[in-house]
Amino acid sequence: MGVQRTSHKNMSWLVLAFMIGAVTVLNACSPKIEVPTSSAKPFTCPECETLVCPVPESYQDLWFTSAHADAEAEAFTHWNEDDPQEIPVDCAKCHSRPGLIDFLGIDGTTINQVDNSAKTGTTITCYVCHNEAFEDLASVVFPSGSTLRLLGPEVRCILCHQGRASTSTVDKAIAELALVDLDVPSTELEFINSHSTSAATPFGTEVQGAYQYAGNTYKGRFNRGEDFFSCLDCHNQHSLELKFETCGECHTFTGTDPRDIRVDTTDYDGDGDISEGIAYEISALQETLYSTIKAYSVQIVGIPIAYDLETHPYYFIDTNNNGLIDLEENLSDNAYNAWTPRLLRAAYNYNYLTHDPGAYAHNSDYVLQILYDSIDNLGGDVTGMSRP
Numbered sequence: 474m475g476v477q478r479t480s481h482k483n484m485s486w487l488v489l490a491f492m493i494g495a496v497t498v499l500n501a502c503s504p505k506i507e508v509p510t511s512s513a514k515p516f517t518c519p520e521c522e523t524l525v526c527p528v529p530e531s532y533q534d535l536w537f538t539s540a541h542a543d544a545e546a547e548a549f550t551h552w553n554e555d556d557p558q559e560i561p562v563d564c565a566k567c568h569s570r571p572g573l574i575d576f577l578g579i580d581g582t583t584i585n586q587v588d589n590s591a592k593t594g595t596t597i598t599c600y601v602c603h604n605e606a607f608e609d610l611a612s613v614v615f616p617s618g619s620t621l622r623l624l625g626p627e628v629r630c631i632l633c634h635q636g637r638a639s640t641s642t643v644d645k646a647i648a649e650l651a652l653v654d655l656d657v658p659s660t661e662l663e664f665i666n667s668h669s670t671s672a673a674t675p676f677g678t679e680v681q682g683a684y685q686y687a688g689n690t691y692k693g694r695f696n697r698g699e700d701f702f703s704c705l706d707c708h709n710q711h712s713l714e715l716k717f718e719t720c721g722e723c724h725t726f727t728g729t730d731p732r733d734i735r736v737d738t739t740d741y742d743g744d745g746d747i748s749e750g751i752a753y754e755i756s757a758l759q760e761t762l763y764s765t766i767k768a769y770s771v772q773i774v775g776i777p778i779a780y781d782l783e784t785h786p787y788y789f790i791d792t793n794n795n796g797l798i799d800l801e802e803n804l805s806d807n808a809y810n811a812w813t814p815r816l817l818r819a820a821y822n823y824n825y826l827t828h829d830p831g832a833y834a835h836n837s838d839y840v841l842q843i844l845y846d847s848i849d850n851l852g853g854d855v856t857g858m859s860r861p
């Protein structure tokens with residue numbers, strides 16, 4: 474959620490930062506990095522139209538193809554119909570240029586918090602990632618309160634992709650209502666959305682992004698041999714595309730589908746197939762978790778539930794119990810409202826998984842543990858399955 478700076482916490486730095494900020498805004502699209510001048514070409518910076526700076530055309534081209542530059546995306550247009558038309562303080566940090574600049578304190582406001590709502594219509598442009606604040610930013614605070622230190626340039630990615638909740642968020646909600654019986658529904662208990670969690674999964678229990686069941690142990694960061702991979706080892710920082718050319722150095726890889734990669738020889742889903750990619754072991758457990766959630770809602774709560782990733786808040790009452798969210802069920806006043814503590818925990822985890830489509834590569838062990846425990850805790854059948 475927050476950022477911790479290792480130095481420069483005092484006021485004089487703030488003033489200095491503001492002055493540098495003012496200068497840097499004038500140079501907003503020229504990152505303070507060596508740029509090979511031979512390939513440099515004048516380029517109009519997306520956020521400071523009056524400026525022309527020498528930046529290799531290829532960087533802009535790569536960025537332009539990315540989701541970060543997609544001005545039409547729901548992630549950037551979601552607030553366009555709101556009145557007033559602005560991105561609220563809660564959402565602005567990760568969904569706009571001014572929001573992140575505000576969070577970093579470059580605009581002269583408090584560091585580590587968003588002070589003002591942001592105007593709509595911006596995307597994740599060059600200056601969002603190339604600004605003076607990132608030069609000495611080496612740590613990030615997660616929603617769990619855990620701080621990760623000594624991060625490199627991927628600190629940017631983690632700030633926005635860290636998710637918005639954790640084990641403690643879920644437990645706090647249950648504790649605040651003093652709900653002691655895990656199987657009794659409460660109309661006051663609300664669903665908790667982890668939001669996009671791709672930068673939480675790689676660190677596993679160090680940041681507790683998923684719901685972790687008390688008494689069990691969980692994988693920490695997913696090291697590969699001696700190394701921990703940063704986001705930038707696999708994703709190009711500008712196009713965001715996967716660096717497929719590198720995977721084959723260590724994996725049997727056809728060059729097209731990372732879902733086919735597998736290192737482990739345990740049959741986690743118990744289907745007898747240990748040649749399928751690890752992504753398929755995970756999907757199988759994910760499907761079992763979903764059917765277990767539905768069965769629990771019918772058998773224990775008596776109010777059927779179903780999930781629709783396309784519509785917030787995702788879980789709705791399946792009024793006709795056909796296992797699907799029909800058009801007339803897909804309404805905010807039909808949002809699921811009979812959460813038991815046990816159901817909330819498992820449903821949080823199912824939604825966590827759907828919000829990290831790269832979980833199988835980010836930390837397969839952690840998510841297999843999370844899935845196994847969720848199914849087990851909800852009373853599902855884990856016969857034949859294995860927990861890493």
Ligand code: HEC
Nearest residue numbers: 547548551563564565566567632633634635636637668669
């Ligand atoms: C910590 C950063 C962060 C915060 C805060 C945040 N989001 Fe997001 N949000 C993201 C990221 C990252 C994505 C992109 C997910 C992806 O495509 O992998 C996203 C995607 C979305 C999307 C696109 C559709 C979807 O569900 O994926 C919507 C809509 C959205 N967020 C709404 C909100 C709202 C509303 C708020 C405030 C209540 C908010 N977000 C706060 C990081 C954040």
Ligand code: HEC
Nearest residue numbers: 504506508528532533536541597598599602626627629710
């Ligand atoms: C999502 C974050 C992000 C955005 C947006 C972004 N960059 Fe980068 N850029 C990075 C990271 C991370 C690096 C590599 C790490 C470093 O050296 O800081 C980098 C490196 C660079 C480099 C140095 C080249 C190299 O390989 O060392 C240049 C030049 C650059 N970016 C230009 C741009 C331009 C121009 C834009 C906008 C069109 C842009 N960047 C947008 C994250 C970003």
Ligand code: HEC
Nearest residue numbers: 540541543546548566567568573629630633704708710713
């Ligand atoms: C200021 C917040 C912010 C920063 C910094 C940021 N992202 Fe994003 N990222 C987003 C949002 C918001 C989206 C969704 C955009 C969309 O849907 O078009 C997104 C989308 C993505 C996607 C595509 C997801 C999809 O659904 O296709 C990937 C991959 C990604 N980011 C990786 C990265 C990496 C790697 C970095 C660091 C180099 C990074 N992001 C830095 C906010 C951020």
Ligand code: HEC
Nearest residue numbers: 630631634671672675702703704706707731830831834835
């Ligand atoms: C070992 C390589 C690897 C590393 C390291 C890695 N990723 Fe990924 N990432 C993947 C793969 C593989 C996918 C799944 C892509 C797919 O199936 O389309 C993915 C998916 C994603 C997505 C969702 C893209 C989409 O299409 O919705 C986001 C966002 C993302 N990663 C962000 C990050 C961030 C942020 C980090 C660093 C904290 C990171 N990744 C580290 C390999 C990696």
Ligand code: HEC
Nearest residue numbers: 697698707716719720723731734735736737751833834837
């Ligand atoms: C330098 C070697 C190396 C490179 C390059 C590499 N990986 Fe890996 N990867 C590993 C190792 C080692 C593991 C196993 C870690 C463990 O289980 O302890 C692993 C595990 C995985 C897993 C989980 C497999 C399982 O059975 O749990 C996936 C998926 C994966 N990598 C995807 C990728 C993708 C996609 C790329 C390219 C973008 C990539 N890797 C590049 C070394 C590498």
